[in-house]
Amino acid sequence: MSCPLLSAWSATLAAAPAAPILIDAASERTWTRAELDTAAREWVAAHGADLRGQAVVFALPNGIEWLTVTLGVLMAGGIVVSLDPGEPAAAQRTIAAAVNATHWWHDRQLITLAPRRSSPRDGRCLIKLTSGSTGTPKALPFTAAQLLADGRQICASMDIRATDLNLGCIPFGHSYGLGNLIVPLLAQGTAIVCGAPVLPQALADAIARWQPTVFPAVPALLRALAASDIAPAQLHSLRTVISAGAALSPEIAQAFATRFARRVHSFYGSSETGGIAYDRTGDAASTGRSVGPPIDGVQLTFTRGQRFFVASAAVGGRGRFRPADRAELNAHGELVLLGRAGRMLKLAGRRVDPAEIEHALRSLPDVRDAWVTLHPERPDSLAAAVCGDGTSDALRAALAERLAAWKLPRRLLVLSEFPVTARGKTDTRRLRDLLAHRPAPPIS
Template sequence: MAASNPVFPHILRHHGDSQALVFDQRTWRYDELHAWAGRAAAVAWHAWGVRPGDRVAWLGGNHPAMIALLFGLARIGATLLPLNFRLAPAEWDQLLADCTPRHLVHDATWSAAAQALAGRAGIAAHGVEALDAEAPEAPDHAAEDAPVLLVYTSGTTGGPKAAVHTQANLLANMRLAAAAQQLGPADTVLTVLPVFHVGGLCIQTLPALHAGARVLLHARFTPEDTLDAIERDRPTLTLQVPATMKALVDHPRWAATGLGGLRAVWAGSSLLPAPLVEAFHARGVPVCNVYGATETGPFSIALPPERAFDHVGSCGWPVPGVEARLGDRHGDAGELLLRGPNVVDRYWPDIPARDADGWFATGDLAQQAADGSYTIVGRARDLIISGGENIHPAEIEQALASHPAVAECAAFGLADARWGEMVAAAVVLHAGAAASDEELLAHLQARLARFKLPRRWFRLESLPKTALGKLQRQALARAVGSPT
């Protein structure tokens, strides 16, 4: 079978002997990583019997072997299923039963869990060393429409679904993301977020490899190691999320750590707390928001460095090649719809992800400014309607987060006999901080309309979140005993 487009699985060979990946004090050149992918393809084809369309799962932390396996499977037309290591074993069982991978590859840290999982699923498990075995070269079955990556959504609105990314989807996303971030061979990208998800894998890591840049890959995020790398290795770009930004800003070494190598920090979140953004801006580092979903690449809407300082809170503009528009209206906002070459066509096994015209409904409510930029104001299902007024939780949360005592917060609706719904707020304070309900309410009164003010307050040790760190508002409402 001739490959219709072998570009994706072979992009690594275009960058020769320059540095590709640095991990655990070892460096792989592009030609070495390309050869490793070839060995992985050969082992999967000849030793494991993997064929086009088959799935192979991965369970482990960030590791170069997962990157090599992804490119190796792409060569033979097979698909990688990265498992979220934060899930419970029963949840892994559910995912494997859903998409039936033939093999499971793991790193040393997750060996015991992987062996147990593979035993329950009745499949073979292999350590990363298996990808270096000798085998004849595998046939090339790369094709644009071949599924290459299955990524499960976090399931905030029900059971998880696997977005089916084709080779063409991934390649398009790499091109779009590399262009938007102006990635080139002179760049060094620091990857600390989990690459089992499209954020850690597809926003910077794969685009950097497409552009010939160097990737510093950490097995996991710690603020100490991240600050060390920023100062010592001087990466030009890194991707963070609010939780890791907060850990960096709150670290005792934050003020003393040199950030001079960074030309930007990109942030993979639809909503970024302004105090965290301002902490980086005060150090002269622009925070560039990137918006997307598991189904959209995810590089879809981006705030470039030159607009980061004057568009705090905005996600920016659709990247060239991606279209955006607002669908069903909810007051001054509408559901954000996206269309582009990096948007998947389906969920596993064959459930449409887009409408007949190719639009993907994100479920997020957005506002569009006169200059065309978009700002996410919340999820459509999280909209609070009180006395006929539409209230976006994000407005309340942004205002609350600006109080110095507030570490985390969430606004949500509770059933109310008179108004339909009332606004409630859950607050997590910084360790050692104190703030009364009256003080927090006064803080909001100066910033929000009266009908948006919380009427009930809850103090919590932490907020309920999914395995990917997304707030679960409905679970929060249920936890306080008054679901909407």
């Protein structure tokens, strides 16, 4: 059975073998399409003899080795399982066992972990892993056709072209990175520049040096750039700035646009579906009214309780999936997120939706983001973490003008930044620890 991703890569390679495909900003080394293809074929010759239908786990940072191993595993007929690059070795082994992986690429060696397994019949070539912030990651198998569909839908909706240069700050192996960086690279030759530290000035220097045109980012990074003293001219090459992975506040979108004269475009998706909605104009992001209309090729069907199904050629499983979010379409045909389904909490016999309190907190002038949960010591009360300025007493007093007294968080923690996972999402586990006064590692 031919692999659609490899067929697309063959066409990309044949079109311009000498074209750049990856730039390492740290070393200033540039790889061409032909060099990547040769490296992957050499990897297969050395390691791929018995990988057909077998899952290969690895944890690598963005760079040429990630691309070489991924392309090599695909060429060998194997199944790619990319972990977060900071995952400890013991955790890598644990995850490998959980996804029935037979091989582990570690320290540039292919280690056999288990006897060869029978090849799956569903055509899978890659397994995505949901965020592990709430427990053991869940394995989501995808075929090459589904991955290719997601990347092509994203490129069509975002106008990502073969001649663009992507700024590769988000992890290659995350669903966001696969759809916005890896598939565009393989399917149409959109090159990536990566390897620059994600500190604002270092990143701005890399942008000024290499002139990328598309910047898939996360809100925390955009906020840091907007709050820096970086000269706006350093980001002049960027044509499209995208924000995904966590909720983008209109304050961040406005601050970035004001400083750099570049609008931010909200992007919403999930590991199970790939891309779902995209704010093509940037208007929705700057006003906070929505995450944009559905992307090309995506159909949304709404059911009771403001739940909805996503259907497209990119969706795993049976091509239809219901996210955990509640949402509705506004008058512009855009998707408005209304909070997570199933988050209802019970306080002394009364039910409350944490999204209601979070929305009320975010509407306060000094609040950029908010997260609400049960009080760690008093199950009849709420606790909240707020990303913003001001004191907890002042925020609680302002909130008292908008909500009933029993809905007011008894414990309110004010942070300058929310901790985030390696995938750019709010780290709710660390927020729970902070609200419970448990020590947590420093925010990197």
